[in-house]
Amino acid sequence: MGRSAGEEARLSNLDGKAPESTDFANYFCTYAYLYHQKDMLEDHKRTGAYYNAVLQNRRQFHGKVVLDVGTGSGILAIFAAKAGARKVYAVEATDMAKQARTLVEANKFSDVIEVIQGTIESIELPEKVDVIISEWMGYFLLRESMLDSVVLARDKFMAPGGAMYPSHARMFLAPIHTEAGARRNTDFQGSMEGWAEFIGEMSAYYQVDLSCLSEPFRREQRDYYLQTSQWCDVHPSQLLGPGTPFVSYDLGKVTVEELKAGIRENFEMAVVEAGPVNAFCGWFDVQFRGSDASPADSPVTLTTAPDPTGATHWGQQSFYCVPPIDCAAGATLKAAIKVDRRRDNHRLLAVELAVKVEGQSGGARELKWNIE
Template sequence: MLEEHLGYLADAVRLRRYRAATARAVRLGARIADLGCGSGVLGLLCLRAGAAHAVFVDETDMIEVAREAVARAGLLERASFIRGRSQHIELPRKVDMVVCDHVGNFGLDYGLVELLQDARRRFLRPRGTLLPARLRLRVAAVTSGKCHALAEAWTARRVPPEFQWLRETARNTKHAVGLKPAELSSRAATLCTIDLRREQPAFFSWNAELRIARDGPVHGLGGWFECELAERVWMTNSPLARRPIHRAQVFLPLGAAVRAKAGERIEVNIMARPADSLLAWTVEFAATGQRIRHSTFHGMPLSRNNLAAADPARIPALGREGRARLRVLARCDGKRSAREIEQAVLRERPALFPTAAETRRFVARVLGRNAQE
């Protein structure tokens, strides 16, 4: 977990963009919320830009790293900290600005829309500021043996034959890759521009037209974002940018490579349902009419089970783990100690798990996740 955050902190271009954006957007004396604060670096930038108070929110232990960093910066008296999922918590007061970096690799793939829509409705004062404010998604055709190999990796000779059917899964997967400009075989096209300050639908469908720049195989689509953090302050992971942030782009495979000629037109449709992490891409080659469609729905081996679980007519019954969790939580009454709960569970259900050590670990995990701090 820390390694991921070191990556965000060591990205000098990203920090410069956020510093410029907070300098522009933070009003003196403002109250801000840093949602998904991680190390707390964005909230710290806001405090240094003149915010009077920052609420830091993160659903992981990173909230403690943020607390320590703010303390070391000598700003603790202007900060408060909430551990929890942003969509599950309440803020004590509304804020003038919400800041986050939930832009992922392709704009909508890290929960940006859901996080900001909820924050705009529940946390933000009228006429408050969202940072980021707007998002533009860009796509281009990709010709890259390296990307193609990622999607076809399951058919490599070293993979045992009974696993090679997983190639279909990899072909329906959005891969994070570092694209080089030379791997783009068309000019980039804009797929959409989304104003994050406005109400957004749960489902998106975008079209774009690409022109192939040179004869050769097309292996898939490349995608990246351009994000307007604050007025005229943009941040991008574009492989074509002079100063991109340090973040991978995405590769959406076509499966088998398709040979195309320079000047040939290809029609692209991309559909997204961000709340379910679903992305579908259809590519049609105008010259031949060949049409290829993939979806991350087929890239998730368990998606059919998940779908069954979401059927409202299904009558669910607790499994073994669920019953065990219920047993632990039922004893968590604000009076018993963790040891007493553990002893009670072991006494009443000595065979809850194959070993007492595993039962103890399970009880500790359930209490750690569900008990109040």
């Protein structure tokens, strides 16, 4: 469920926890619009992967009870019904539930699909389910923190031996070449020049000295231009090395506590083509493999990796390095990554990366970004 930056207002509480009503307004309201559902549905790599994962594994759905977490338009619930599910509970927190009911009725699945408006945390079901399906992924996989609700649904409603669709997920990082980082730095410098002109004008026109705010303004602008990741559509030719999977999740086993604890991983990235490394590119994939008790007959993978045919609606995230990191072909980048939920909004992410070119003295860098 990746979304364009800025769609959610930032929340700022001292303890980092948003009131439920505010969180609902800032997170869920966007999904109540059909234009938003259209954006997701017309991403055919996304929708097609789910369609294939369900319809190519009819045996795993036929006669089963299915829970669709965050059904949105109801499309995944309809796929499950088409595959022969006995019952589908389609749970949706927003008023999009009304549109989902309309779609279910129009496609003559009302006898199978029951649309329930509410959150997973608040609803109850009359029976355990055999399959949980959900499109919960956000930018860089974890933005939005919807996986918490999917895991809660698993613990609350899944019968023994049940299967998660998708069942596994991985996160990747790779060094890339891009001119975008230099452009962002130019924009940052231009912003600071504009500020200098502004405080000069304020002093000349109104005899008010705003120079005491220059450092806070600089931090604010640096955070925006240089320390905020950016949605991008990276072409494979920009990759300086292959993507390295630095964390993986078995969705049948991962806990909410593990997710809340964030990511702490050490890994290496190979540099196949000579740098400089202008940015690191992040993406994810998810796999539909079923469970040990009910493995998929035809496993399907949905990837958001750089693709010459264009990006999914998730795109990739570019984490810019200003200045860039110089390294030769054949070099190895030793990296330590931290990914945490932001204190001001737990649905957004903060990323830290410590990276060093192996064998190169003085090349260690400490980089920090926000994912908006």
